[in-house]
Amino acid sequence: MEGTAVRRRLTWQAATVTSLTRETASVVTIELDPPDWPGHRAGQHLDVRLTAEDGYIAERSYSIASAPGEPLAITVERLENGEVSPYLTQELRAGDELELRGPIGGYFVWGPGDRSPLLLLAGGSGVVPLRSILQDRSRTGSDAPARLLYSARTLADVIYRDELDRYHDGAEVIYTLTRAQPPGWTGHSGRVDAALLAQVAWPAGASPLAFVCGPTNFVEAVAAGLVDLGYPPERVKTERFGATGGR
Amino acid sequence: MDALDGNAIGGLLIDAFSTEMTAASSTCGTCGAIRPVAELVVYRQAPGTVVRCRTCGSVLMVFVTVRGVICADLTGLASLSQPEPA
Numbered sequence: 001m002e003g004t005a006v007r008r009r010l011t012w013q014a015a016t017v018t019s020l021t022r023e024t025a026s027v028v029t030i031e032l033d034p035p036d037w038p039g040h041r042a043g044q045h046l047d048v049r050l051t052a053e054d055g056y057i058a059e060r061s062y063s064i065a066s067a068p069g070e071p072l073a074i075t076v077e078r079l080e081n082g083e084v085s086p087y088l089t090q091e092l093r094a095g096d097e098l099e100l101r102g103p104i105g106g107y108f109v110w111g112p113g114d115r116s117p118l119l120l121l122a123g124g125s126g127v128v129p130l131r132s133i134l135q136d137r138s139r140t141g142s143d144a145p146a147r148l149l150y151s152a153r154t155l156a157d158v159i160y161r162d163e164l165d166r167y168h169d170g171a172e173v174i175y176t177l178t179r180a181q182p183p184g185w186t187g188h189s190g191r192v193d194a195a196l197l198a199q200v201a202w203p204a205g206a207s208p209l210a211f212v213c214g215p216t217n218f219v220e221a222v223a224a225g226l227v228d229l230g231y232p233p234e235r236v237k238t239e240r241f242g243a244t245g246g247r
Numbered sequence: 248m249d250a251l252d253g254n255a256i257g258g259l260l261i262d263a264f265s266t267e268m269t270a271a272s273s274t275c276g277t278c279g280a281i282r283p284v285a286e287l288v289v290y291r292q293a294p295g296t297v298v299r300c301r302t303c304g305s306v307l308m309v310f311v312t313v314r315g316v317i318c319a320d321l322t323g324l325a326s327l328s329q330p331e332p333a
Binding site: 009047104105107237238240242 | 250251257258259262283286
């Protein structure tokens with residue numbers, strides 16, 4: 001870090017909410033315009049802080065949904081009994097201000113300099129940082145082949161579906177629906193298991209790089225499955241959202 | 248209580264160490280397991296933040312913020328080292 005970048009303290013700033021987009025019944029993408037944003041890398045997150053009138057402060061981390069160079073955006077899933085996500089997904093309006101700091105994270109990050117075959121594994125809203133990676137790959141013209149295996153409860157719970165269905169530049173998106181499948185569904189059903197992983201994962205001999213993001217039990221099962229397929233643990237990057245799908 | 252991982256405390260670690268630490272390598276002082284801080288088990292609902300070894304469960308780091316001052320107990324770690332600059 002020395003010599004190439006000035007060490008920067010993370011400071012809270014009030015970003016203006018420029019737009020909100022409903023992705024699914026419980027998920028909203030919030031586009032933000034912070035006064036001082038140094039740029040970010042695909043896979044990073046930011047912290048959001050809400051202060052109540054009585055001074056009570058709640059802080060949460062949210063993955064950045066936008067790729068580097070796109071307007072900054074986070075995608076938030078409403079959690080029942082959540083302290084922060086109900087406000088962000090139901091009360092927040094364009095023009096409001098939101099206190100945030102970031103970007104944060106140096107481990108769960110991807111850059112176009114890495115040309116290894118990319119294997120992205122998403123459980124539910126774990127797709128958010130992986131969307132940033134896929135979009136960064138596409139925008140930078142990376143020739144790294146990419147596969148996203150996305151496990152969602154139902155088709156209606158799939159976030160970014162229109163966009164994910166449009167990738168044709170060496171990126172494949174494979175869905176598995178765990179709870180219910182629409183009539184005529186020809187995709188996969190049920191949780192990601194060893195057989196599905198073996199079918200979708202790049203062979204370990206191709207030196208792939210895997211990013212796994214989702215609820216803790218999803219991440220544990222998938223990461224262990226990839227190691228069983230011969231992936232070195234250091235080539236399987238993980239991020240856990242906790243048992244309930246939020247952080 | 249929900250267990251997260253070290254990615255979730257990237258911001259807190261910048262507050263404490265003034266630099267990105269999720270990619271730093273940690274060595275457990277109890278079992279010797281070596282892994283990136285991002286892969287450690289993190290509990291945030293406690294009065295402070297508790298970081299445990301994913302192999303043996305030992306407490307590696309505890310962070311408590313008192314009147315704006317971060318108090319860090321790192322005695323569970325054998326080592327904590329930043330990766331070489333990219």
